[in-house]
Amino acid sequence: MPSTVVSALSSRLLRALAMALVCVAIATAASARGQRIALVIGNGNYQQPDLPKLANPTNDAEDIARALRGFGFEVIERKNQTLEGMNQAIAEFGSKIGGSEAALFYYAGHGIQVKNQNYLIPVNARIESEASVPYQGVNLNQVLDEMDNGKSGANIVMLDACRNNPITGKFRSGQTRGLASPGSAPKGTVIVYATDPGNVASDGSGRNGLFTAGLLTAFKGKDLTLDGVLTAASAEVEKASGQTQTPYVNGPKTLQKNFHFQVTVEPGRGEIEKTFWTSIERSNDAADFEAYLQKYPNGSYKALAENRLKKLRADQRAPAATPPAAPPHAGFAAGSSSAFDGRWAVTLVCEDVGEGGKVAKGYTYNFFSDVKEGRLTAQKGETGTPGSLTWVGVIKADGSAEINSSGLTANPDYAVGHARPSSPYSYRMRGTFTPTSGKATRIELRPCEATFFKN
Numbered sequence: 001m002p003s004t005v006v007s008a009l010s011s012r013l014l015r016a017l018a019m020a021l022v023c024v025a026i027a028t029a030a031s032a033r034g035q036r037i038a039l040v041i042g043n044g045n046y047q048q049p050d051l052p053k054l055a056n057p058t059n060d061a062e063d064i065a066r067a068l069r070g071f072g073f074e075v076i077e078r079k080n081q082t083l084e085g086m087n088q089a090i091a092e093f094g095s096k097i098g099g100s101e102a103a104l105f106y107y108a109g110h111g112i113q114v115k116n117q118n119y120l121i122p123v124n125a126r127i128e129s130e131a132s133v134p135y136q137g138v139n140l141n142q143v144l145d146e147m148d149n150g151k152s153g154a155n156i157v158m159l160d161a162c163r164n165n166p167i168t169g170k171f172r173s174g175q176t177r178g179l180a181s182p183g184s185a186p187k188g189t190v191i192v193y194a195t196d197p198g199n200v201a202s203d204g205s206g207r208n209g210l211f212t213a214g215l216l217t218a219f220k221g222k223d224l225t226l227d228g229v230l231t232a233a234s235a236e237v238e239k240a241s242g243q244t245q246t247p248y249v250n251g252p253k254t255l256q257k258n259f260h261f262q263v264t265v266e267p268g269r270g271e272i273e274k275t276f277w278t279s280i281e282r283s284n285d286a287a288d289f290e291a292y293l294q295k296y297p298n299g300s301y302k303a304l305a306e307n308r309l310k311k312l313r314a315d316q317r318a319p320a321a322t323p324p325a326a327p328p329h330a331g332f333a334a335g336s337s338s339a340f341d342g343r344w345a346v347t348l349v350c351e352d353v354g355e356g357g358k359v360a361k362g363y364t365y366n367f368f369s370d371v372k373e374g375r376l377t378a379q380k381g382e383t384g385t386p387g388s389l390t391w392v393g394v395i396k397a398d399g400s401a402e403i404n405s406s407g408l409t410a411n412p413d414y415a416v417g418h419a420r421p422s423s424p425y426s427y428r429m430r431g432t433f434t435p436t437s438g439k440a441t442r443i444e445l446r447p448c449e450a451t452f453f454k455n
Contacts, residue, residue: 035100037152038073039093039143040065043109043123045080051125057108060160060212064106067219071261072386072421073104083122086138094146102259103152105143108212111161112137113180120161140182148186154259155189156226160211182250190251190259192230194237210237211247219261227256262412262421272384272424277301279406279426285394286312287375288404339435340395344369344452346378353416353446360416360446369452371395376403386410386421395433403429403440403450416446 042061044054058079065077074096078089097103110121114130119137121127127136140157147155161179182191194211208216214236218229234247249256273296280288281304289309293302348365367389369378374395381388387410393403406426409415415423429450431440438452 035096036068036071036073036102036104037076037093037097037100038065038068038104038106039076039078039089040068040106041078041081041086041089041109041120042107043080043121046110046121046123046125048126050127051110051121054109056207056209056212057160059207060108060209061106063208063216064108064158064212067216068104068106071219071224073102080123082124083136083138086120086122087142090138090143090146093143094150097147097150097152100150100152102154102156103147103150104156104158105147106158106160108160108209111159111179116180117141118159118179118182120159144185144189147189153188154255155186156259157185157189157191158215159192160194160209185251188252188255190226190249190255192250193248195245195247210240210245213240214247224261225257226259226261227253229261230256273299273301274424276390276406277305278424279390279404280392281308282428283402283404284312285375285402286316287394288392291392338373339397340371340374340376340399340433340438340454342371343455344371344438345455346450346452348448348450350442350446350448358418360418361414363414365389368455376401380407384408393429395438399433399438401429401431401433401438401440403431405429405442 040061042057042059044057046053061077061079065075068075076089076093076096078085081089093103093105107120109123112119112121112127112133114133117134118140119133120140121137125136127133140159143157144155147157159179179193185191194209206213211233214233215229217236218232221228221232223229223232230247230249234249237245237247276292276295277299280292281301283289286309289305289312292299292305293309296302299305346365346367346369348367350362350364352362353360365380367378367380369376369391371377374397376391376393376395378391379389383390386408389405389407391403391405393401395401404426405428406424408421409419409423409425410421412418412420415425419425427442427444427448429440429442429448431438431450433452436454440450440452442448
């Protein structure tokens with residue numbers, strides 16, 4: 001094989017490999033930045049006679065886990081954990097939070113302070129003396145160390161564990177009520193107790209403890225900043241306890257005001273179908289409507305799709321005046337668009353844009369598209385999930401291209417109008433291609449440009 005050919009192939013392979021590595025790195029980093037991870041533990045079925053069983057913690061864990069999933073958290077939910085089980089859950093939590101947007105730890109159950117250290121008590125703990133607590137319980141610092149190593153954007157610790165030490169007679173140290181004040185914590189950490197350090201929290205007479213009940217009520221409020229949630233929860237606790245219990249909050253006020261519990265709504269099948277249809281309804285490519293009917297054979301827009309497909313096919317069969325032939329682009333097969341077939345590396349850049357006084361931040365995506373017989377398709381992310389993007393388009397023999405884009409928003413900061421996560425959107429792009437490169441621009445709403453390089 002001539003050295004020039006080998007050199008060209010090597011260059012192409014290296015470029016494809018570099019682009020693939022860049023795409024993987026960017027996708028991994030973006031994925032981690034958008035993740036919110038929570039570990040939720042509720043211990044109530046204690047096995048030692050000196051540790052009373054608690055009715056509410058398993059309910060508390062179930063309800064908090066459900067609420068956090070509604071806010072887009074990936075939740076590790078554990079109930080009635082042994083010492084081994086708690087250590088395994090914390091290790092799993094630590095393995096997932098690296099570089100994440102937020103890491104949240106919630107615990108309901110017995111908690112004991114010994115020499116200004118806070119210990120969360122597993123259900124199989126056998127505490128014979130003060131000296132046995134570090135071996136039978138889980139030091140809260142173990143969780144904080146995992147958070148420190150994870151370097152999440154925000155760390156939140158919520159403890160409904162400030163119950164009275166039930167085995168104080170076996171302890172020599174002075175303070176045994178409730179939990180101790182937190183010591184040093186990782187930067188960007190907010191720690192919340194059900195009540196002030198050294199005081200005792202109520203387990204509650206209903207389904208949930210007073211503190212957890214207050215949180216669940218606050219999660220349904222209008223102000224879903226962390227500060228707003230904690231303020232509303234505190235008011236609920238004080239009211240329910242007759243002003244005898246006030247939650248304790250320690251951590252940066254700026255983080256409390258800036259962190260939001262975002263409501264995420266999973267799009268239903270009808271919403272996804274509507275997004276698909278909106279992206280193709282003005283298309284002049286019969287293949288788009290064939291794809292819709294194949295995916296939704298009994299869809300809401302079936303009749304419209306069939307009528308549109310019938311008309312496009314009739315137009316294709318109808319004789320038409322032949323315009324003067326334009327000289328084909330060098331390298332193009334006249335009357336054919338197969339010259340563009342293959343895999344293309346895509347970089348999509350969308351600029352900042354303002355609307356209604358709100359600025360949507362710009363972003364850059366890197367992914368791949370495939371072209372077969374002039375039909376372009378691309379998929380970023382899994383269809384139907386926040387942040388996903390689907391392209392369907394056509395490249396004509398002269399190199400002109402039209403692309404229909406549809407997807408679901410993720411982070412509101414990057415969405416026009418700050419649309420909430422999972423909001424459907426669609427737009428069109430037009431561009432031109434040569435056999436080795438291409439460029440397309442968005443023709444609606446915000447400036448976006450896609451560049452293509454053939455692998």
